Amino acid sequence: MKEAEKIYQVDHPDFKLNIVETPWDDLQVKLTTLAQSKEYGQLPDIMLIQNNAFQKNVINYPEVFTDITKSGIKFDEFPAGVNGYSTVGGAHYGVPFDSGTAINALRTDVLTQAGYTVKDFTDITWDKYITMGEDILAKTGKPMLSGQAGSSDQILMMLQSAGASLFDKDGKPTIVGNVALEKSITLYKEMVQKGIYLEVNSWDEYIATLVNGTVASALNGVWISGSIQTAKDQSGKWGVTDLPALSGIAGATNYSANGGSSWAVSSNANVALATDFLAKTFAGSTKLYDTILPGAGAIANWTPASKSTVYAEPQPFFGGQPIYADVIKFGAKVPANNTGAYYYEARDAVSAAITQIIAGKDMTSALAEAQAAVEFAQN
Structure with missing residues (x-):
């Protein structure tokens, strides 16, 4: 997120993120509590949701999430199997992030x-x-x-x-x-x-x-x-x-696949700004994924990242095999999985x-x- 902020600031110098790290179990409790108490104003603009819990949360608490299908984000640049986790009723509620391929x-x-x-x-x-x-x-x-x-x-x-x-x-x-x-x-x-x-x-x-x-x-x-x-x-x-x-x-x-997560835009968000940020970074920046792969091992679901020279680099630990480019190709072929509530x-x-x-x-x-x-x- 810090690297994504830097990339977005190039064209939006006044843009700033307040990044709060919260363990998943705690995040789920907070999300549930705010939803049940209808305190939507306390929701963050963007949340990282575990893929296997995404549909459950959208189905149970639809008023917490924003339908971003028509946001301009190019969902066809993500594997169908990964998009499926954050799709409910044919509508997109999330932008796939880290790969569970x-x-x-x-x-x-x-x-x-x-x-x-x-x-x-x-x-x-x-x-x-x-x-x-x-x-x-x-x-x-x-x-x-x-x-x-x-x-x-x-x-x-x-x-x-x-x-x-x-x-x-x-x-x-x-x-x-x-x-x-x-x-x-x-x-x-x-x-x-x-x-x-x-x-x-x-x-x-x-x-x-x-x-x-x-x-x-x-x-x-x-x-x-x-x-x-x-x-x-x-x-x-x-x-x-x-x-x-x-x-x-x-x-x-x-x-x-096993695991992975996706970014959700909450109902409390500045939706236009949040979706533009995601579209220009996690759903649109090869530079972002080139930066975070070596340092954080964050492997993209975004298919265009596989064309990057960083993803194509041989990995000495794996005998010189360019495994990250291979993984993105695998990810594009993963069948969709209906997780439900x-x-x-x-x-x-x-x-x-x-x-x-x-x-x-x-x-x-x-x-x-x-x-x-x-x-x-x-x-």
């Missing part, structure tokens, strides 16, 4: 030890991934992946890669009878049982499996690259490619179901209970 980051030295390359993991299916993962585990002793037990992140990335969701277009849960979800859970359970997916108990333990070399890869939002690069001794030993696809599922792709309730319910299924519970009944829990929350 998913990557498959692989330890190239481990692959070499087992006779594989990153290319072998490019544009493949999960079935082939599991077959190679078993071989790599047998030859190196390293599981392919890791993640927090009881978390649905992996499943939801697999689900979105096929353009599927936990809700239909009307906001009704689609947990029961969701073929893509059932396929994703089946594959996840298979990986855990075969030892190629290591479940751990906490986020810190998950990060430790990456930086300590416990596993051969990380599959997550591109923001995970920041944690991976803290392992200085692994510089040059990583590569990045796209995700495995769900075989036999209509709409399956090799692209997905009860995304977190559905996410928690599915997480609980996965834990039960891994422990041996029948998938059909576990998912039926998950859907019933979401429907109860909706009512």
